[in-house]
Structure formats: C-alpha cells, structure tokens
Amino acid sequence: MSETSDLTTTTAPEFRSGPTVTHKVSRTVWSGAVETLGQGQLTLLSLWASPSAVTMALLDEATKRIGILRVDARRQSFPSVGRLYPAAQRLERSITDLYGIGPEGGPDLRPWLDHARWGVTHPMGATKAGDAPVTYAFLPVEGESLHQVAVGPVHAGIIEPGHFRFTVQGETVVRLEQRLGYTHKGTDSLMTGATIARGAELAGRTSGDSTVAYAWAFAQAVEAALATHVPQRAIWLRALMAELERLANHLGDIGAICNDAAFGMMLAQCSVLRERVLRTSDLCFGHRMMRDCVVPGGVSHDLEGAGRVAVAALVKEIRGTFPSLVALYDSVASLQDRTVSTGILDPALAKRFGAGGFVGRASGRDFDTRRDLAYAPYDKLKFKVPQRSEGDVNARVWQRIDEVEQSLSLIDQILAGIPEGLIATSLAAAKTSREGLGLVEGFRGDVLIFVALDNRGKIARCHMRDPSWFQWPLLEAVIEGNILADFPLCNKSFNCSYSGQDL
Amino acid sequence: MRKFLIEGLTRRPLTEAGPEPADPALEDQGLSLRTTLKQRLGRSLSIRQVDAGSCNGCELEINALGNPFYDLERFGLRFVASPRHADVLTVTGPVTKNMAEALQRTYDAMPDPKWVLSVGDCARGGGCFAGSYAIVGGVDAVLAVDLHIPGCPPAPVELLKGLLTILESASARI
Numbered sequence: 172m173s174e175t176s177d178l179t180t181t182t183a184p185e186f187r188s189g190p191t192v193t194h195k196v197s198r199t200v201w202s203g204a205v206e207t208l209g210q211g212q213l214t215l216l217s218l219w220a221s222p223s224a225v226t227m228a229l230l231d232e233a234t235k236r237i238g239i240l241r242v243d244a245r246r247q248s249f250p251s252v253g254r255l256y257p258a259a260q261r262l263e264r265s266i267t268d269l270y271g272i273g274p275e276g277g278p279d280l281r282p283w284l285d286h287a288r289w290g291v292t293h294p295m296g297a298t299k300a301g302d303a304p305v306t307y308a309f310l311p312v313e314g315e316s317l318h319q320v321a322v323g324p325v326h327a328g329i330i331e332p333g334h335f336r337f338t339v340q341g342e343t344v345v346r347l348e349q350r351l352g353y354t355h356k357g358t359d360s361l362m363t364g365a366t367i368a369r370g371a372e373l374a375g376r377t378s379g380d381s382t383v384a385y386a387w388a389f390a391q392a393v394e395a396a397l398a399t400h401v402p403q404r405a406i407w408l409r410a411l412m413a414e415l416e417r418l419a420n421h422l423g424d425i426g427a428i429c430n431d432a433a434f435g436m437m438l439a440q441c442s443v444l445r446e447r448v449l450r451t452s453d454l455c456f457g458h459r460m461m462r463d464c465v466v467p468g469g470v471s472h473d474l475e476g477a478g479r480v481a482v483a484a485l486v487k488e489i490r491g492t493f494p495s496l497v498a499l500y501d502s503v504a505s506l507q508d509r510t511v512s513t514g515i516l517d518p519a520l521a522k523r524f525g526a527g528g529f530v531g532r533a534s535g536r537d538f539d540t541r542r543d544l545a546y547a548p549y550d551k552l553k554f555k556v557p558q559r560s561e562g563d564v565n566a567r568v569w570q571r572i573d574e575v576e577q578s579l580s581l582i583d584q585i586l587a588g589i590p591e592g593l594i595a596t597s598l599a600a601a602k603t604s605r606e607g608l609g610l611v612e613g614f615r616g617d618v619l620i621f622v623a624l625d626n627r628g629k630i631a632r633c634h635m636r637d638p639s640w641f642q643w644p645l646l647e648a649v650i651e652g653n654i655l656a657d658f659p660l661c662n663k664s665f666n667c668s669y670s671g672q673d674l
Numbered sequence: 675m676r677k678f679l680i681e682g683l684t685r686r687p688l689t690e691a692g693p694e695p696a697d698p699a700l701e702d703q704g705l706s707l708r709t710t711l712k713q714r715l716g717r718s719l720s721i722r723q724v725d726a727g728s729c730n731g732c733e734l735e736i737n738a739l740g741n742p743f744y745d746l747e748r749f750g751l752r753f754v755a756s757p758r759h760a761d762v763l764t765v766t767g768p769v770t771k772n773m774a775e776a777l778q779r780t781y782d783a784m785p786d787p788k789w790v791l792s793v794g795d796c797a798r799g800g801g802c803f804a805g806s807y808a809i810v811g812g813v814d815a816v817l818a819v820d821l822h823i824p825g826c827p828p829a830p831v832e833l834l835k836g837l838l839t840i841l842e843s844a845s846a847r848i
Binding site: 286288289290291294324325327328329330331332352353354355356357358360361372373376377378379380382423436439440442443445446449453459460462495499502503668669670 | 675677678688723724725726727728729730731732733734735736737738740741742743753755756757767768770771772773774775776780796802803805806807808809826827829
C-alpha cells in the first residue's frame with residue numbers, strides 16, 4: 172500500500188494555474204495506488220488511455236489534493252483498477268474497446284462501448300477490421316419465478332437511447348443490468364489532431380444539457396496547459412452561465428420527476444420556470460442553452476444592460492414562484508408516497524463510487540468542485556453546499572431544490588460583483604507539448620476534462636469524463652428491491668447522461 | 675394545490691395564443707397547422723421521436739414543445755410512446771452505428787403512410803461528428819428524409835415550423 176500523501180501532491184490552485192504534472196509510475200506504485208483506492212482512502216476522478224499508456228486521476232477528499240499517475244501500457248495491458256475499485260470497471264472496458272489495452276485481473280472483460288458494429292476493433296489503438304455482431308452476454312440470473320423485461324434502446328419517452336435488462340420477481344426488481352454505448356460517436360478520435368477551436372465545439376456537444384459545464388472544463392484544461400490568464404469579467408460571466416444552466420436543469424428535472432409520479436401540475440409549473448431561464452439565457456448570450464458561449468480564452472458574449480435587467484427579473488420571478496411549488500411538492504401525499512423511501516442510494520456506495528453532484532450529495536457525499544477544488548470566481552462567492560443523507564428519490568428532489576436556492580444567491584452576487592473589462596484574451600502559443608486539467612461542477616456533478624496539446628498547439632489527446640460514469644452503476648444498485656413501476660422515478664431522479672457516458 | 679387551481683382559472687394562460695409580439699410566428703404556424711390537419715388529414719398527427727445518437731440538446735427542445743408556452747397538443751400534434759401509433763418519425767443526432775438498426779426497426783414498425791423529419795444539425799450528414807468511425811452519417815444514410823429542421827439545437831418555434839411544413843408535404847402525398 173502507498174501513502175495517500177505521496178500519490179496526491181497537487182493542490183487545486185496548482186493544477187488550475189498551469190500545466191498538469193503527470194507522474195510516470197512503475198506497475199508496483201500503480202498497483203499500490205489501486206489498493207489504496209480499494210481501501211476507500213482515495214477517490215478515482217477518472218481513468219483513461221493513450222495508445223501507449225494508461226492514466227488515472229486520484230482525489231484525496233481529506234486534503235483536497237489530486238494526483239495524476241501514468242503507467243506504461245506498450246504491452247497492451249495494465250494492472251486492473253476495477254479489480255479492487257468497481258467504479259473503474261466500465262472505464263476499463265471502454266479502454267479495451269477503444270485501444271485494445273486490457274486490464275490485468277479485470278473482473279469484467281465484456282465489451283462496453285463496442286457493439287461490434289463499427290466495422291473496426293480498437294479504433295484508437297492497433298485498429299483491425301471488426302468482427303460480426305455477437306450476442307451480448309448479460310449476467311446470468313438464476314432463481315424461481317424470475318422473468319426478464321428488456322427495455323430499449325428506443326425508450327417510450329423523448330429521451331436518449333440505452334438498454335435496461337430487468338430481472339423481476341412479480342413486481343419487484345431483483346436485478347437491473349444496463350447496456351449503454353448506443354450514442355457512442357467516437358468523439359475521442361475526432362478530438363485527436365483537432366485544433367483547440369474544433370475541440371471546444373466537440374466538448375460543448377458531449378452532453379447537451381451540460382454544454383456550459385463542458386465548454387468551461389475544456390477551456391480550463393486548455394488555459395491551464397498554456398498557462399493563459401483569462402480576464403476576470405469572462406470568468407464571472409462563465410459562472411453566470413453555469414448557474415443559469417444549473418437552474419434550467421434543476422427546475423426542469425424537479426417537474427419531470429413529479430410527472431413520472433403522474434403529478435403533471437408540477438411539470439407544467441416547473442417547465443414554465445425552465446422556459447423563462449432559457450429565454451433569459453437567449454436574451455443575454457444569444458443561445459437558449461448558451462452553446463459555444465464559453466470559449467478557450469474567455470466568453471463569446473458580454474452581458475449588456477438589458478441582459479442584466481432580465482437576469483435580475485428572472486431571479487425575482489423564480490424567488491416569487493418556486494417556494495409555493497416546493498410547498499406543493501411537500502404537501503401532496505400521493506406524490507410523497509412515490510418519492511419517499513423509493514430508490515435509496517446507500518451513502519457507503521455513493522462514497523465508494525465517488526458519486527458527484529446531487530446524487531452523491533443526497534447520499535451524504537459532501538463534495539462540490541466549486542468549493543473543494545475551488546476555481547474562480549467561486550473562491551470569491553459565498554454559497555453553501557447543501558447535503559442530505561436519506562439518499563431516496565425525495566432526498567434527490569430536495570437536494571436540487573436546495574441547490575436552486577444556492578444558484579439564485581450566486582447569480583445575485585455575480586450581478587452585484589461582476590468586474591468590468593475584457594471578455595476574452597488570446598491563448599498563449601504552445602511551443603512544447605503540454606497537458607492541462609479542467610474540473611467544473613456541472614448541474615449533474617463534476618465534469619473532468621484532460622487535454623494534451625502537441626508542440627503545434629493541436630490536441631494530441633482529449634479525455635472527457637462525465638459525472639454519469641460514477642452514477643449509472645449506482646442506479647443498478649438503487650432499483651434493487653423496488654417495484655418496476657418506480658424505475659422511471661428512480662431513473663429521472665438520477666438523470667444520468669447517455670451521451671456524456673457513451674461519448 | 676387549491677391556490678394553483680384557482681390561479682389556473684383566474685389568470686390569463688401563459689400559452690402564447692393571440693398574436694404575441696414575442697413570438698409572432700408561433701400562433702400563425704399553429705393555426706394554419708390545425709386547419710391543414712382538419713382539411714386534409716381530418717385527424718391529429720402522432721409523432722414518434724428517436725434519438726439516434728444526439729448529445730441530448732435536441733431532446734430538451736423537443737420536450738419544451740410540451741410546456742405551457744408552446745403547448746404542442748393544442749395543434750393536434752402529440753408525441754406517442756410506440757412507433758405503431760405514429761404518423762411521423764422525428765430523428766435527432768448523427769446516426770451512430772450502434773443505433774442504426776434500432777432506428778430502422780422503429781421506422782419499420784410504423785404503419786403507412788409515414789414521414790421522417792430529421793432534427794438538428796447532426797441529423798444532416800452527421801454534423802460536427804461527420805467522419806467518425808462510429809457514425810453512419812445523417813438520418814438520410816438510413817431512412818428517406820422528408821424534411822430537415824436545422825439548428826443546434828433548433829428552438830421550439832423552429833420545430834413547430836418544421837412540423838407544419840411536413841404536414842403540408844405529407845398531405846400532398848396522400
């Protein structure tokens with residue numbers, strides 16, 4: 172076992188202000204880190220590959236330090252992380268699919284993103300012509316009176332595609348197994364060799380609901396790699412956009428969760444507020460979802476006087492309407508009956524998987540990138556990180572209600588304190604190859620983006636880790652023992668991204 | 675709850691019904707859409723949506739069509755859960771290789787006559803994902819597309835415009 176302090180030496184101010192320091196480690200040190208992860212002393216931030224190496228990002232939640240370790244994989248294998256740390260298993264399976272690099276001792280060697288339909292295998296490694304599609308081996312299920320319900324990839328609602336294989340006994344779910352990868356677009360391969368501008372375009376289209384968070388994390392990574400200082404006004408505008416995005420998603424999802432319990436009034440009322448947020452964003456920044464508004468070096472639109480007035484009016488409107496909606500949610504017994512004690516996420520599991528966002532915080536994982544790996548301007552703003560411990564659907568709804576209130580307060584502070592000045596700067600030139608890390612708290616949780624630039628300033632490798640990677644597997648655990656009819660509620664209360672995970 | 679119900683009776687609807695200066699195009703489209711439906715199809719139009727690999731941005735705006743500002747169903751348009759009930763298939767995203775078969779099967783499950791509407795910049799030629807090993811291309815690489823609605827993602831008003839246009843071309847084909 173390794174000392175955690177040796178593995179995680181980098182503070183947030185360090186990795187946020189300059190190129191990322193990556194430690195090339197021996198297989199022994201790597202395996203020691205895996206053991207430390209398995210003992211719960213560290214949290215995995217991400218795990219990714221390049222054609223010749225595998226890299227992991229670690230977080231020590233106690234000291235708020237991170238560490239980036241890289242192990243050689245020229246022999247097409249590396250010591251498995253998922254062997255002792257289950258949250259890494261799907262990431263490892265994806266590494267094998269894309270690069271042909273296998274985890275030694277990995278407990279699950281089935282393909283994940285590769286459905287044998289690409290026409291090639293290992294598209295980012297030693298590529299070969301692909302095999303014919305084979306039947307995916309779902310985990311075996313044995314027992315009396317069990318039957319299976321197969322759902323997807325095309326779902327009944329207007330949502331993303333994925334497959335859920337339920338094994339049920341009567342109405343009770345005994346096991347859920349997910350099969351994802353349907354929206355895999357090969358984004359990693361498109362990133363390789365791309366310009367920074369093209370990379371920003373792709374990053375902003377990784378998970379549409381989090382386009383600001385992704386664009387900001389990508390910009391952070393590039394700016395850190397190039398040690399570029401972004402004007403203060405741009406940074407404050409980014410935070411304004413990020414909080415508007417958080418508001419829109421939280422408001423929309425609170426209504427949608429209630430709608431999944433057949434309480435349509437909440438959906439109607441919340442969707443009005445969501446629409447108002449989108450229209451305000453459009454007025455201020457020229458796009459309802461603020462796509463391509465955060466760019467490396469700054470932002471593309473300044474906040475004009477009319478925009479400032481509109482944002483202030485929006486905050487007032489939500490403050491006026493939202494409390495009575497919360498009271499309504501809290502007072503309808505038939506709704507509470509569906510959400511309270513449904514889909515409980517055990518806090519121990521949330522911690523073990525490093526689940527971010529409202530999913531983790533509603534199950535006692537007290538972590539928020541804005542506070543714990545702080546970045547400007549949040550280091551100058553006052554906000555609380557709400558937290559709950561019940562971990563049920565109700566707790567996740569309340570968690571988001573509390574986060575709406577925090578976002579409103581943050582927007583107030585941003586409007587009051589935003590400095591004047593430029594909204595963008597030009598990026599410094601890259602004369603040598605370098606790497607940078609971006610970590611942004613999106614509405615769903617921490618979005619991590621790692622960028623390696625070559626000596627011409629092109630992207631050599633870009634890895635983007637959606638918070639859903641560490642939330643999707645927990646949904647499988649959460650539904651166990653619940654009735655099948657409560658799955659939509661549980662699923663919506665997580666609202667994981669398919670596209671962000673499938674990439 | 676009583677408060678909201680009483681408000682619903684006493685307040686003016688949020689639905690942008692009359693000629694709203696904010697969105698003048700919206701009601702025009704809706705009204706002519708309803709007339710065309712009655713005159714030519716004589717029934718409402720059922721839409722099945724398939725995400726063939728989008729980033730989920732287009733889905734958010736399609737969902738917004740149901741909010742009280744746009745209130746899609748007043749035009750006789752509604753999204754249905756099964757392709758068996760659908761007249762129109764809307765498809766978002768570049769078509770990934772992993773979704774191409776599911777998309778084709780969904781289309782095959784729809785009864786004739788049927789129309790395909792591709793939604794969003796990715797749905798035409800794959801958009802910014804074109805050239806990837808994991809992409810078949812745009813929707814037209816799998817299905818014959820009757821109409822394309824551009825945008826990244828298209829705003830709800832643009833989506834409504836597209837639904838009107840496809841209705842007219844759909845009627846012409848019957």
